[in-house]
Amino acid sequence: MDRDTDSGIIDICNSLKKDGLTLEGMTVLITGGAGFIGSWTCETLLNLGARVICLDNFASGLKDNISHLESDEDFTFIKHDISKPIRIDKKLDIVMHMASRASPFEFDKFPIQILKANTLGIWVALGIAKKHGAKFLYTSTSEVYGDPDQRFVPTPETYNGNVNPVGPRSCYDEAKRAGEAFVMAYRSQHGMDTRMVRIFNTYGPKMRADDIYGRVVPRFIEQALNNDPITVFGDGTQTRSFTYITDQVEGILRLASTDKASGEVVNIGNDKERTILDLALMVKELTGSSSDITFHPLPVDDPKRRCPDISKAKRLLKWQPKVGLKEGLLKTINAFKTGGM
Ligand SMILES: NC(=O)c1ccc[n+]([C@@H]2O[C@H](COP(=O)([O-])OP(=O)(O)OC[C@H]3O[C@@H](n4cnc5c(N)ncnc54)[C@H](O)[C@@H]3O)[C@@H](O)[C@H]2O)c1
Secondary structure, three states: OOOOOOHHHHHHHHEEEEEEEEOOOOOOEOOOOOOHHHHHHHHHHHHOOEEEEEEOOOOOOHHHHHHHHHHOOOOOEOOOOOOOOOOOOOOOEEEEEEEOOOHHHHHHHHHHHHHHHOOOOHHHHHHHHHHHOOEEEEEEEHHHHHHEOOOOOOEEEOOOOOOOOOOOOHHHHHHHHHOOOHHHHHHHOOOOOOOEEEEEEEOOOOOOOHHHHHOHHHHHHHHHHOOOEEEEEOOOOEEOOEHHHHHHHHHHHHHHHHHHOOOOEEEOOOOOOOEHHHHHHHHHHOOOOOOOOEEEEEOOOOOOOEEEHHHHHHHHOOOOOOHHHHHHHHHHHHHHOOOOO
């Protein structure tokens, strides 16, 4: 498929091709492919000439995210819960395990499903990759670092984390840490080609803003566009670093296709640290909103600072973020004004 859009997908394809990285002709299984990052990855892979099998149970993903791909003969959709066994007959070259609810508001409501997707689910996905002799890529998270010791911000991959195993975020943090341990076990016991990306806050069109799915960027944008109060937790001095979706997808695909990245775990995120209050003010300004900014209690175990050390991604993958926060927010705001896609 070759869609003439200004979404940035064509730029990712050109950038990979320029560095001789190819996924053309490969068959890729993406669990969680109907989600935010998954659906962008499916579409980019199709543009690169890959065949895509997208597996999802629509726990938090949307049919609308992939409906425009369904007419492509290289795209197949399977509705399935990956924490239950499944046989895939088509020969696979790569398995990407992305299936997992990922929003802090979902940690309260679906902790068991989150744990299952990153333990039973990754076990099923690794088993499929092993049977096919396929490469395996796992989307882990910056949350494996927990609330990092200030001496390790920006945080390198070598930092082992500061995670509360019995806190409200543990269903996600510890599930992802267990997921990483599963990947390492399959690599050492079965000699599999594995790669892990630790994703830092990623945003862009197709992110859900509704109800419990509202992560900070889409929530602020929805609130600002409706002139509702923009709800900041704590005093807003906690920091995050925000990565635009096309930068994230390019990082993931570079990790999947770079030969010397086998066995590696790599941070992919923007290394410009911002306070949450700055983000709220920026969204208010860019939307021209009359919203007030209101302050609410900080959730338990909310990390104070989050910023990746991306020197490994720069060195190993020749990757660095290209889209600045203002540019990415404007693209996201425009998409939300026209239906979120
Ligand atoms: N977006 C971010 O900022 C971010 C940050 C760190 C890590 N991640 C990771 O990236 C991956 C994708 O996240 P996202 O932001 O696209 O979230 P998302 O909620 O939009 O996508 C997750 C997808 O997984 C599917 N899913 C969940 N459980 C499933 C199951 N048991 N079987 C089959 N499908 C299932 C959902 O329906 C959804 O389509 C997740 O693994 C997440 O933990 C994302």
